[in-house]
Amino acid sequence: MDTYFLDWANLLLRWVHVITAIAWIGSSFYFVFLDNNLIKPNSPDLLEKGVDGAMWAVHGGGFYNPQKYMVAPKKIHTKLHWFYWESYSTWLTGFGLFTVLYLWNAGTFLIDKSLMDWSPAAAITAALSFLVAFWFIYDAVCRVFGFRENGERTVAGLMIVVVAFAAWLSCQLFAGRAAFLLVGAMIATSMSANVFFWIIPGQRKVVAAMTSGVAMDPKELATHGKRGKQRSVHNTYFTLPVIFAMLSNHYSFLYTYENNWVILVMMMLAGALIRQFFVQRHGYHLGRAKNPLPFAMAGVVILLSVIVWMRPAPTSSVAGKAAVEAPVSFAEVNAVFVQRCQACHGEQVQMKNVRFDTPEGVKLHALNIYQQAVVTKQMPMNNATGITEDERALIKRWYEAGAALR
Numbered sequence: 001m002d003t004y005f006l007d008w009a010n011l012l013l014r015w016v017h018v019i020t021a022i023a024w025i026g027s028s029f030y031f032v033f034l035d036n037n038l039i040k041p042n043s044p045d046l047l048e049k050g051v052d053g054a055m056w057a058v059h060g061g062g063f064y065n066p067q068k069y070m071v072a073p074k075k076i077h078t079k080l081h082w083f084y085w086e087s088y089s090t091w092l093t094g095f096g097l098f099t100v101l102y103l104w105n106a107g108t109f110l111i112d113k114s115l116m117d118w119s120p121a122a123a124i125t126a127a128l129s130f131l132v133a134f135w136f137i138y139d140a141v142c143r144v145f146g147f148r149e150n151g152e153r154t155v156a157g158l159m160i161v162v163v164a165f166a167a168w169l170s171c172q173l174f175a176g177r178a179a180f181l182l183v184g185a186m187i188a189t190s191m192s193a194n195v196f197f198w199i200i201p202g203q204r205k206v207v208a209a210m211t212s213g214v215a216m217d218p219k220e221l222a223t224h225g226k227r228g229k230q231r232s233v234h235n236t237y238f239t240l241p242v243i244f245a246m247l248s249n250h251y252s253f254l255y256t257y258e259n260n261w262v263i264l265v266m267m268m269l270a271g272a273l274i275r276q277f278f279v280q281r282h283g284y285h286l287g288r289a290k291n292p293l294p295f296a297m298a299g300v301v302i303l304l305s306v307i308v309w310m311r312p313a314p315t316s317s318v319a320g321k322a323a324v325e326a327p328v329s330f331a332e333v334n335a336v337f338v339q340r341c342q343a344c345h346g347e348q349v350q351m352k353n354v355r356f357d358t359p360e361g362v363k364l365h366a367l368n369i370y371q372q373a374v375v376t377k378q379m380p381m382n383n384a385t386g387i388t389e390d391e392r393a394l395i396k397r398w399y400e401a402g403a404a405l406r
């Protein structure tokens with residue numbers, strides 16, 4: 001029963017999380033696009049007003065003419081729109097989802113005893129420390145190197161190393177699925193922290209100075225602008241890697257791979273490079289940036305090499321052998337279910353409302369059992385019950401021969 005409500009909480013949180021993430025990333029992509037397409041106006045009245053760049057666009061039956069003021073306009077005539085709830089609500093729903101899924105059932109989802117046999121409390125504490133530690137490291141790196149000459153390159157290089165290390169560590173400590181998600185959550189937490197601790201407070205100070213009429217020290221004013229821009233640029237490079245990490249935990253062939261952390265790091269790197277292609281492409285059209293194509297190509301080459309590298313060895317001889325073997329009886333296959341599955345899908349517990357401790361239950365879930373235990377090998381969850389490859393092969397033969405119930 002409680003797993004029933006937990007499933008609903010999971011589903012609804014996920015729904016809202018995806019919606020708010022679309023709103024956040026959508027507006028963030030839009031502003032990056034806008035910034036890179038602004039053209040300095042030549043009309044004297046606009047320059048006099050302090051307009052630094054403007055753009056024309058057509059969308060949804062109307063024409064738009066956004067203008068950017070550097071650093072701030074002299075006066076704001078209408079309501080000022082802020083962009084922060086998209087980010088905060090994405091983080092809040094994401095953290096809620098992480099809690100419902102991985103922390104609530106830490107014993108099942110977070111812990112893989114074959115990697116690390118520890119208590120749920122210890123595993124939860126370690127997982128949460130990833131979120132906090134990464135923020136402190138990233139923030140310190142930005143403060144120390146961010147504003148030096150070529151500092152952003154140093155920041156990028158160091159962050160690739162830190163993320164790679166975190167991915168490795170996460171995959172040593174946690175079940176693969178949780179490990180991948182945690183790396184995404186860790187970076188995403190810093191994205192929201194950028195908004196919460198730097199971007200919005202900086203903007204608030206500038207707006208307060210504007211509305212109070214007390215002039216702000218121009219150096220301080222410029223620092224807020226520069227830091228806000230720096231962190232928001234970092235956020236744009238984090239988006240594709242984070243989204244990859246968030247989705248990858250649905251693909252067991254990735255996180256059950258031997259060197260799973262390398263796959264994750266390579267795919268995230270491909271994402272960041274592809275994002276760089278899009279960012280640079282906006283400026284390229286205006287002759288402000290170099291040809292972005294090499295970034296896209298580097299991203300695609302990495303992606304393709306992951307595909308080739310992970311390609312499974314051909315298994316034709318095993319399949320051929322299975323075909324000539326005798327049919328598998330229900331009693332044989334059911335013995336596997338009793339031993340390997342029913343702790344979580346039997347009378348006591350029904351994970352995901354899936355129960356098959358009767359022939360009817362097995363019949364109802366046969367296809368799903370086959371998919372989970374044979375095709376994707378996601379079940380038993382983190383192989384908690386130690387199913388063997390022979391037992392998986394048994395389920396495979398039983399299902400492919402018609403999933404007989406006797």
Ligand code: HEC
Binds near residue numbers: 342354372379
């Ligand atoms: C340690 C507990 C545990 C064991 C053992 C276990 N499962 Fe699961 N099973 C789960 C959990 C947790 C879920 C929900 C997974 C999710 O939400 O992604 C689940 C979900 C499922 C689902 C539904 C998947 C879906 O998304 O529709 C099937 C089918 C399934 N398990 C089959 C099996 C089979 C077959 C075995 C034995 C070979 C098995 N399970 C052993 C915990 C377990």
